Amino acid sequence: MIQLGPRQKWREPSWPKPPMTRKFSLTPYLFLAPALLVISVFVLYPMLAVVYYSFTDYSIVTPPVWVGLKNFQTLLHDDVFWLALRNSFIYLLVTPTLIFLCIILAIIVNRKLPGINAFRALYYIPVISGSVAVGISWRLMLETNGLLNSALISMGILKEPVQWLAEPAYSLPIAMLLTTWMGLGYYMMVFLAGLQNISEELYDAAVIDGCNAWQKHFHVSLPGLRPQITFVAVISSLAALEVFNEVYILFGQLGGVLNSAVTMVFYLWRQAFNLHHAGMASAAAMVLLVLTLAFSVMNIRALERGTEEES
Amino acid sequence: MKPAQVGRVHPSARLPKAAETMLWYIVLCLVALVTIFPFVWVLFTSIKGPKDVIYSVPPQLIPHDPTLANYLRVWNQLPVANFFVNSIIVAVVSVILNLFFTSLAAYPFAKMNFRGRDAIFYLLLATFIVPPQLTYIPSFVLAVNVFHYYDTLLALIFPSLATVFNIFLLRQAFKTVPNDLIDAGRMDGASELRIWWSILLPIVRPSLATVAIITFVTQWNDFFWPSLMLHTRERMTLQVGLVALQGMFSSDTRGMAAGVVMTIIPILIVFVTLQRQFVRGLTGAVKG
Numbered sequence: 001m002i003q004l005g006p007r008q009k010w011r012e013p014s015w016p017k018p019p020m021t022r023k024f025s026l027t028p029y030l031f032l033a034p035a036l037l038v039i040s041v042f043v044l045y046p047m048l049a050v051v052y053y054s055f056t057d058y059s060i061v062t063p064p065v066w067v068g069l070k071n072f073q074t075l076l077h078d079d080v081f082w083l084a085l086r087n088s089f090i091y092l093l094v095t096p097t098l099i100f101l102c103i104i105l106a107i108i109v110n111r112k113l114p115g116i117n118a119f120r121a122l123y124y125i126p127v128i129s130g131s132v133a134v135g136i137s138w139r140l141m142l143e144t145n146g147l148l149n150s151a152l153i154s155m156g157i158l159k160e161p162v163q164w165l166a167e168p169a170y171s172l173p174i175a176m177l178l179t180t181w182m183g184l185g186y187y188m189m190v191f192l193a194g195l196q197n198i199s200e201e202l203y204d205a206a207v208i209d210g211c212n213a214w215q216k217h218f219h220v221s222l223p224g225l226r227p228q229i230t231f232v233a234v235i236s237s238l239a240a241l242e243v244f245n246e247v248y249i250l251f252g253q254l255g256g257v258l259n260s261a262v263t264m265v266f267y268l269w270r271q272a273f274n275l276h277h278a279g280m281a282s283a284a285a286m287v288l289l290v291l292t293l294a295f296s297v298m299n300i301r302a303l304e305r306g307t308e309e310e311s
Numbered sequence: 312m313k314p315a316q317v318g319r320v321h322p323s324a325r326l327p328k329a330a331e332t333m334l335w336y337i338v339l340c341l342v343a344l345v346t347i348f349p350f351v352w353v354l355f356t357s358i359k360g361p362k363d364v365i366y367s368v369p370p371q372l373i374p375h376d377p378t379l380a381n382y383l384r385v386w387n388q389l390p391v392a393n394f395f396v397n398s399i400i401v402a403v404v405s406v407i408l409n410l411f412f413t414s415l416a417a418y419p420f421a422k423m424n425f426r427g428r429d430a431i432f433y434l435l436l437a438t439f440i441v442p443p444q445l446t447y448i449p450s451f452v453l454a455v456n457v458f459h460y461y462d463t464l465l466a467l468i469f470p471s472l473a474t475v476f477n478i479f480l481l482r483q484a485f486k487t488v489p490n491d492l493i494d495a496g497r498m499d500g501a502s503e504l505r506i507w508w509s510i511l512l513p514i515v516r517p518s519l520a521t522v523a524i525i526t527f528v529t530q531w532n533d534f535f536w537p538s539l540m541l542h543t544r545e546r547m548t549l550q551v552g553l554v555a556l557q558g559m560f561s562s563d564t565r566g567m568a569a570g571v572v573m574t575i576i577p578i579l580i581v582f583v584t585l586q587r588q589f590v591r592g593l594t595g596a597v598k599g
Contacts, residue, residue, distance in 0.1 A: 034412045108342070
């Protein structure tokens with residue numbers, strides 16, 4: 001390493017000088033002030049407050065009372081909390097499913113056919129429709145006297161109607177299927193943008209080397225999509241850990257029969273806003289925070305490793 | 312001999328071009344069926360008359376006795392017009408103010424040198440990883456005890472006035488603006504505010520559109536936070552109102568379907584008219 005002596009201080013920086021005055025000026029802070037004020041009040045302060053609340057007995061109505069680690073001890077002995085944690089981990093299976101399906105979808109729509117844009121738009125509609133409207137539509141179809149049962153019975157697959165929404169074993173898979181379905185169009189477009197960045201020559205070279213249509217995607221598309229795969233892995237796993245709407249709309253305030261679809265955020269919501277245990281909810285929030293941080297660090301590590309190999 | 316040659320041709324070339332195209336359209340249609348069938352079914356269900364059954368084996372998809380009565384029933388029993396107006400107010404006001412605040416903040420991050428710039432920027436980026444739901448408990452307390460805007464639309468607008476993601480996106484856009492342009496503005500004696508407004512903003516207009524679309528869709532479809540804040544029927548947004556409808560019409564499948572259609576139509580119209588900007592906005596942001 002080059003020694004950094006005191007001389008370094010008055011040496012002109014070697015990078016091009018940005019167009020700005022060197023003397024202290026209030027201007028940049030004034031530009032920042034409104035946004036920073038909003039973010040401090042609605043993001044930074046709440047993050048600190050939730051850490052404090054997690055060590056208190058707090059019902060929102062009465063002032064918080066310091067109780068140390070009691071909330072965390074209560075959490076450890078709450079079976080529903082462990083179920084929520086387990087369900088949130090299972091929910092992460094949505095991520096590999098989406099990566100797999102959306103790469104295939106992107107390959108399918110990445111061709112010049114008349115009307116291809118219309119198809120892409122049709123695949124995008126579930127993304128923009130909002131989880132409430134989409135969730136209610138699914139709920140209507142899945143009801144015991146709903147479309148799914150009548151279709152399956154008339155095809156001879158089922159003999160009796162199944163209570164899809166009341167059967168604990170089906171709750172979580174149905175919610176995960178809904179999340180996957182709502183994400184298809186979005187992640188497809190991410191991968192499509194990635195595919196369109198891959199040079200045509202690479203595919204030609206692969207064909208000359210004797211690759212067939214599928215092999216060429218395996219050897220050219222997949223490596224070329226690495227940045228997008230990392231991005232989708234990060235974004236969709238964070239989204240999976242934050243799932244709430246799907247569970248609430250499909251299964252209501254109970255989170256499914258026997259808590260079968262309760263996820264971490266649903267547990268947090270119920271503790272805070274249904275049972276008024278804001279302290280407990282904040283403790284659960286801490287656990288969720290640690291989880292998401294761990295996942296982000298893991299994903300960023302993977303991203304760094306990926307770019308190192310490329311260069 | 313001609314037949315012998317066929318074996319040597321690359322397998323994909325064996326299919327005639329037209330047949331291959333046909334095959335792709337079939338695949339595309341099958342996928343489209345998966346992604347839009349629920350909407351089609353809801354649309355048909357919403358216009359089913361009393362003589363059309365909801366549940367039958369085999370299922371009946373297309374109504375024989377179409378009617379708009381279901382829409383009228385929902386419209387008369389719930390203040391749907393209020394839901395619409397409230398959703399539009401929240402989304403539009405949020406978009407305008409968010410654009411203003413985040414583009415102001417993005418300028419110094421992109422083009423000025425000042426003490427603490429990187430520290431502040433990375434602090435903001437770090438909050439990006441935190442699930443927003445974590446902040447809802449203190450935000451709820453703030454809404455009730457400090458700002459007193461519980462059960463008003465202000466509760467939805469205030470927290471969305473500035474978002475870290477949009478600041479980051481606009482900072483990236485401002486960085487692409489050549490410094491010479493800004494210097495030229497300064498030579499002419501323009502104030503920083505003037506440079507921001509007349510030089511930077513016009514150049515990054517596509518990015519502003521992206522930010523506008525992201526903010527609009529997020530606010531329009533948001534449910535969790537609005538459901539915590541809004542309890543008076545007349546003050547609800549469409550998403551919260553639709554869940555209220557679900558409670559009231561739990562045994563009325565036709566009515567609920569009508570409610571779903573009414574909620575989706577506005578965002579669908581926006582999507583169809585702005586399709587290109589939409590997809591670039593929500594997906595292109597990725598590259599930032």
